[in-house]
Amino acid sequence: MEAPCPLSAKFEGTFAYYTVKDRLTQILTKVIDTVHRNKNTFFEAHGDEGMEAEKKALSFFSKLRNELQTNKPILPLNDEKPDTQIWNQYLDYQKTLLSNGEEPSWFRSPWLYVECYMYRRIQEGMLLSPPISEFDVFRDVKNESFFQSQQAMLALCIHLQELKGKMSSLSNDEVRDEIHKLLQVSLWGNKCDLSISGGQDNSQKTSVLSSLEDFKAFILVDDMNSLWNILSRNRDGNTESRTRVDIVLDNAGFELVTDFVLADAMLSLNLATEVHFHGKVMPWYVSDTTKRDFDWTIQQCLAINNKWMSKCGQTWKENLKKGRWVYHEHLFWTLPHEFCTMAEVAPDLYTELQKSDLVFFKGDLNYRKLTGDRKWDFTVPFSQALRSFHPAPLCSVRTLKADVQVGLQAGVGERLSATETDWMISGKYGIIQFSPAV
Numbered sequence: 027m028e029a030p031c032p033l034s035a036k037f038e039g040t041f042a043y044y045t046v047k048d049r050l051t052q053i054l055t056k057v058i059d060t061v062h063r064n065k066n067t068f069f070e071a072h073g074d075e076g077m078e079a080e081k082k083a084l085s086f087f088s089k090l091r092n093e094l095q096t097n098k099p100i101l102p103l104n105d106e107k108p109d110t111q112i113w114n115q116y117l118d119y120q121k122t123l124l125s126n127g128e129e130p131s132w133f134r135s136p137w138l139y140v141e142c143y144m145y146r147r148i149q150e151g152m153l154l155s156p157p158i159s160e161f162d163v164f165r166d167v168k169n170e171s172f173f174q175s176q177q178a179m180l181a182l183c184i185h186l187q188e189l190k191g192k193m194s195s196l197s198n199d200e201v202r203d204e205i206h207k208l209l210q211v212s213l214w215g216n217k218c219d220l221s222i223s224g225g226q227d228n229s230q231k232t233s234v235l236s237s238l239e240d241f242k243a244f245i246l247v248d249d250m251n252s253l254w255n256i257l258s259r260n261r262d263g264n265t266e267s268r269t270r271v272d273i274v275l276d277n278a279g280f281e282l283v284t285d286f287v288l289a290d291a292m293l294s295l296n297l298a299t300e301v302h303f304h305g306k307v308m309p310w311y312v313s314d315t316t317k318r319d320f321d322w323t324i325q326q327c328l329a330i331n332n333k334w335m336s337k338c339g340q341t342w343k344e345n346l347k348k349g350r351w352v353y354h355e356h357l358f359w360t361l362p363h364e365f366c367t368m369a370e371v372a373p374d375l376y377t378e379l380q381k382s383d384l385v386f387f388k389g390d391l392n393y394r395k396l397t398g399d400r401k402w403d404f405t406v407p408f409s410q411a412l413r414s415f416h417p418a419p420l421c422s423v424r425t426l427k428a429d430v431q432v433g434l435q436a437g438v439g440e441r442l443s444a445t446e447t448d449w450m451i452s453g454k455y456g457i458i459q460f461s462p463a464v
């Protein structure tokens with residue numbers, strides 16, 4: 027079967043249209059404010075050169091915002107990074123999809139492409155403004171969101187330490203229930219992204235643990251039992267066996283801490299022997315995790331004046347040191363490509379994922395890339411929408427913030443659409459959706 031067409035702002039009135047029209051502009055405006063607000067920092071670090079660079083970056087971003095608002099053609103990139111050519115080739119490819127000499131543009135091209143492109147252009151703007159090129163324009167909001175959700179993180183860290191304290195006395199069923207709880211925490215942690223909120227505070231203020239039962243009704247696809255079948259193998263099996271779990275990370279802040287807690291529990295409860303994390307090589311979709319965010323978060327937890335949380339930070343640091351946790355970077359995660367092209371575009375990454383026993387894909391954007399961000403029917407099987415992307419058994423853990431969803435039972439999507447117009451974009455609903463390797 028042919029894949030349906032990609033979502034795009036050319037369909038007026040859709041969420042894609044609204045995102046390109048309003049939310050992306052709002053995010054660019056925030057970027058401009060942030061660069062401006064950091065003027066003194068640039069001056070202190072680089073003197074007049076820093077001031078010049080700030081001006082340069084500001085004029086770049088204002089021009090970019092204008093291109094977006096006036097639906098200008100998508101331009102090739104002008105920097106010299108390992109992915110520059112790939113982006114420019116992708117633009118050429120997008121051109122081949124159009125007829126009548128039409129050019130790829132913000133409101134006509136696929137939403138996934140233009141939205142990713144905006145973040146890559148922000149990166150280009152910084153790269154072309156030395157000496158402030160390394161400045162992460164989203165750093166301040168990411169840090170802020172970490173501090174805003176500290177109470178919720180603390181509750182989680184206490185829960186984890188208590189769990190570890192009693193784990194030797196837990197039955198298999200109890201271990202399963204505990205890991206299912208932490209999976210759900212990691213799912214609802216995905217509500218906290220700063221892209222859907224246009225960069226506004228969207229942090230978790232209360233403990234999610236106590237609300238899990240109430241939230242259960244909002245999990246539209248619950249494949250947790252399939253995950254347990256994989257994870258419990260290590261626990262039942264002989265001590266020689268290895269179980270590698272990969273987590274393709276999404277947002278820093280509260281969500282990242284939920285992922286750390288899940289990863290820690292999987293190791294502690296003997297469900298996994300190693301956890302591999304995959305982060306972004308550049309600031310991405312406002313709150314996505316970069317290496318700096320990853321290290322910074324662990325460091326913050328470690329240094330905090332609270333014994334439960336600092337114990338967590340300490341363990342996580344040791345896990346990294348001992349190779350039980352491994353951090354990976356790959357530029358494929360910040361390309362506009364659907365994941366079904368990974369084997370061709372990034373064969374090394376595909377091979378890496380093939381080594382895994384279970385790959386978690388956190389968040390909405392990963393789901394859009396898994397399914398190609400296309401207008402699939404709600405009941406199309408997940409494995410079909412993946413279109414031959416099957417490096418390993420995989421699982422999407424995502425709250426719905428974009429209008430793409432597959433693998434629902436017949437009638438569910440229609441029933442929700444009839445009663446709640448925003449069910450696909452509000453973040454209220456979630457999925458834990460599994461696909462075995464085929």
Ligand SMILES: O=P(O)(O)OC[C@H]1O[C@](O)(CO)[C@@H](O)[C@@H]1O
Binds near residue numbers: 220311388
């Ligand atoms: O952090 P997540 O869960 O990938 O969400 C990113 C957000 O950005 C979008 O991709 C569009 O701005 C939404 O679909 C989603 O709300």
Ligand SMILES: [Mn+2]
Binds near residue numbers: 219313314391
């Ligand atoms: Mn994100």
